[in-house]
Amino acid sequence: DVKVTQSSRYLVKRTGEKVFLECVQDMDHENMFWYRQDPGLGLRLIYFSYDVKMKEKGDIPEGYSVSREKKERFSLILESASTNQTSMYLCASSQGLGFFGPGTRLTVL
Amino acid sequence: RKEVEQDPGPFNVPEGATVAFNCTYSNSASQSFFWYRQDCRKEPKLLMSVYSSGNEDGRFTAQLNRASQYISLLIRDSKLSDSATYLCVVNEGFQKLVFGTGTRLLVSP
Numbered sequence: 618d619v620k621v622t623q624s625s626r627y628l629v630k631r632t633g634e635k636v637f638l639e640c641v642q643d644m645d646h647e648n649m650f651w652y653r654q655d656p657g658l659g660l661r662l663i664y665f666s667y668d669v670k671m672k673e674k675g676d677i678p679e680g681y682s683v684s685r686e687k688k689e690r691f692s693l694i695l696e697s698a699s700t701n702q703t704s705m706y707l708c709a710s711s712q713g714l715g716f717f718g719p720g721t722r723l724t725v726l
Numbered sequence: 727r728k729e730v731e732q733d734p735g736p737f738n739v740p741e742g743a744t745v746a747f748n749c750t751y752s753n754s755a756s757q758s759f760f761w762y763r764q765d766c767r768k769e770p771k772l773l774m775s776v777y778s779s780g781n782e783d784g785r786f787t788a789q790l791n792r793a794s795q796y797i798s799l800l801i802r803d804s805k806l807s808d809s810a811t812y813l814c815v816v817n818e819g820f821q822k823l824v825f826g827t828g829t830r831l832l833v834s835p
Contacts (some may be wrong), residue, residue, distance in 0.1 A: 650823065657734075659827030660770070660813070673822075707769055713758070715815070715823050717769035 620644070621710050621718035629724045636695040638721050640708030648711045649691035650675075651683065653704040654720075660707065666691055698725045729753060730816050732826035739833055743804050747829045749797045749814030758817040759790055761799050763810045764828065770813055773799075804833045 624639035642649065650665040652675075662675030664683040672683050680702060684692040691710075695702055703725045708718040732749045739745045751759075759776040774781065776788040776797050787800040797814055814826040 652825070657827070660825040662822070662824065665822060675822075709823070711823060713817075714760070714772055714775070715762075717771070720769050 621708060621716050623706075623708050623718040623721050625721050626719060627722050627724075629726065630695075630698050631726050632699060634695075634698045634725075636698050636723065636725075638693040638695075638706055638708075638723070640691045640693070640710075640718055641689055642691075642710035642716070643689065644710060644712070644716065645688065646710040646712045647688075649685065650709040650711065650715070651681075651691065651693045652707045652709065653677070654707055655704050663693065698723075700725050728826075729818070729824045730814055730826040732814050732829045734827055734829060736830040736832050739804050739831070741804055741806060741833055741835055743833075744800065744802045745804055745831065746798055746800045747812055747814075747831075749799075749826050749829075751795050751797070751814075751816045751824075753816065753818050753824075754792075754795060756816045756818050759788075759797050760815040760817075760823075761786075761788055761797075762813040762815055762825075764813055765810050770825075773812070801831075804831075806833050806835065809833045 621642045651663040652660040666685040682694045706721045709715045761773040762770040763773045764770040776790045780789045785802045789798045811828040813828045
């Protein structure tokens, strides 16, 4: 059974903190994605990666960076968290079909 | 114009009804298409792929019209358990998955 896991289900951070969200997949997929989901806005692509050490900006990359040192792991980094980054963060991996992790609900106070 | 557009709904239907959702996409070079289902506070899960010839999976039928750049999902004999948000997803190439904002379906007894 395919599996995408995310490091935390719920996270509370303070403004200005550096935040790491980790995602791991066990399907040997080339492609991995980070989305955020907000009411009324749907899923918006932050960054994606189609190979180790490769990354591409999505639609809303500002305030975020990513790291993909190993094929199975894709990390999203908020360098200095702000309140407008409070959201549900969803990681996905894909090789044609996309599979999602359970999501991390991040609150920035 | 959004890349993938859906009517957010909600669509309120009684059990047993037939309901249809449409989705339009702007990138004519899009390569593949999917419908995902998302339950409240859960991650999206693949419902079905959409093929040019149309395809059916039980009570669910998906259609693709490349000329008009729209995708449809038809649900027959709606069940209470069909209540969810249905997300239209387009693969724009290089495995970049773009999501619509979703259409909410509420099936009532």
